[in-house]
Amino acid sequence: MKSYAIAAILLGTALAGNAALAETTITIESWRNDDLPIWQKEIIPAFEKDHPDIKVVFAPSAPTEYNAALNSKLDAGTAGDLITCRPYDASLALYKKGQLADLSDMAEMKNFPEVAKSAWQTDDGAHTFCMPMASVIHGFIYNKDAFDELGITPPKTVDEFYADLDKIKADGSYIPLDMGTHDQWEAATMGYQNIGPTYWKGEEGRKALIAGTQKLTDPDWVEPLKQLAKWSNYLGDGYQAQTYPDSQNLFTLGRAAIYPAGSWEIPGFEAQADFKMGAFAPPVQKVGDTCYISDQPDHAMGLNAASKNKDAAMTFLQWLGGQDFAQIYANSLPGFFALNSAPVDLKDPLAQEFLSWRKDCKSTIRSTYQILSRGTPNLENATWAASANVMNGTQTPEEAAADLQKDLASWYKPQQN
Structure with missing residues (x-):
């Protein structure tokens, strides 16, 4: 009887573990509140289809309030797991405070040209702390x-x-x-x-x-x-x-x-x-x-160094650094171009015209x-x-x-x- 009881306990523990895994929720901080329907209807469902064990919540603030609100949340330890990063100095300051994790070693960083990563790097280029998302x-x-x-x-x-x-x-x-x-x-x-x-x-x-x-x-x-x-x-x-x-x-x-x-x-x-x-x-x-x-790099995604769901958040960042996300995002928001080097099939002809210049012209910021x-x-x-x-x-x-x-x-x- 004891062996049956132990087996039942082990089974219950395993089921509880799976249930906990299925209920892992990660939250994204962002200022792009006009993008909320796109995240809810297109981006998040695409990710969750392949990762049913992770639930994603996109929780934007008003653009003019984002910096102050985010800084307050980070200081209080209440910020989301993933942080939408503004380019250059604002995000660099968060990294220097230890509030954004170093993502330099992520394999997906190889998918982005140096000029794209420069917006979310230390001045010497040694550390990259946000996964590039889009440029204009x-x-x-x-x-x-x-x-x-x-x-x-x-x-x-x-x-x-x-x-x-x-x-x-x-x-x-x-x-x-x-x-x-x-x-x-x-x-x-x-x-x-x-x-x-x-x-x-x-x-x-x-x-x-x-x-x-x-x-x-x-x-x-x-x-x-x-x-x-x-x-x-x-x-x-x-x-x-x-x-x-x-x-x-x-x-x-x-x-x-x-x-x-x-x-x-x-x-x-x-x-x-x-x-x-x-x-x-x-x-x-x-x-x-x-x-x-x-x-011009416009926004990226970083990992809150204090996140309690780092594994799930990193899984999302790995997906965000791939071609599937680039394809979805570029077509959902024509004019905001994925910074990923992988080719993207854009449906909007005007957006495609802008994007085509990358082939013949040198990019700068x-x-x-x-x-x-x-x-x-x-x-x-x-x-x-x-x-x-x-x-x-x-x-x-x-x-x-x-x-x-x-x-x-x-x-x-x-x-x-």
Whole structure:
């Protein structure tokens, strides 16, 4: 009888263990609350189908509250098992505090290019603490119907770009270039950082700026500002008071021909515009030049170092680092591109156009996002003002570049030589 009793106890223990395994729940912290339906209807069911022993809860906060809320939860020990990571310094600070685990040894990290991982690494690149998820790509979205009507084609070179703008302006039916300077960040993000890599040669120039071997007053860094000054000839009336939502509305209403863009605009534009759209990459200076695109890492996923469900959380991260997730995510959110090197079959043609540039162009990130905006004055914010000032004609490109260089050199030692 004792042997039967022991067997029953062992069986009960095994069943209890299986039940506990089946009830393992991991929670994801995120600021992407607009993505909640996609996680609930597509991403989580796909994972749980292959991993029925793990339940996933996606628990986002409001974007503007995320950083503070997450920091409070981590400090109190109440944060979820997985942390959606913002790029660069915010997540690096969490890693330095010991709140994000080191993921450097995960085999799936080999699935991502170095420029993708750089957003979630220590400055020396020795430690990676978040699994890359998605990036956004810069370029230009254009009104295909307007192009067809005017008999123009997407430009490949800078000269062709201005020839198209001149033809659109001469016709008068459309605003040639749809951008305002009121909010400033537009001028820097979709202007300066969009075309700039063409002149400073992407990662080569960005890393040289960090190393102190190039300065913001060098010709390769002044030239993008000179281009922005020329853009002002093709903007709409009153562009100085035009806000970001104004720009979006002007384009989707069909009143503008070309929109300097980030790929994140795709879902909204496709929902609102009733005309055909296309996209072209930042034009090169002359035929045969290497093209460069700003392929900006946007978010990643890290492991809460204090998680009580690390095995289950790591299983999810391994899945997230594979091709299945990349395929699902890229098609669920067109314009947010999986950073995985594996090929993804995108269904959205406009998103596919943006993504196709990775094959022919060299990818880089926004020049101000890593290291160079840690001090005061903040280079990112200063670049907003400089870009808008140049477009408004209140500063020359040379004056704006000199101010940016002075600001950076005031606190960043490699630029003080």
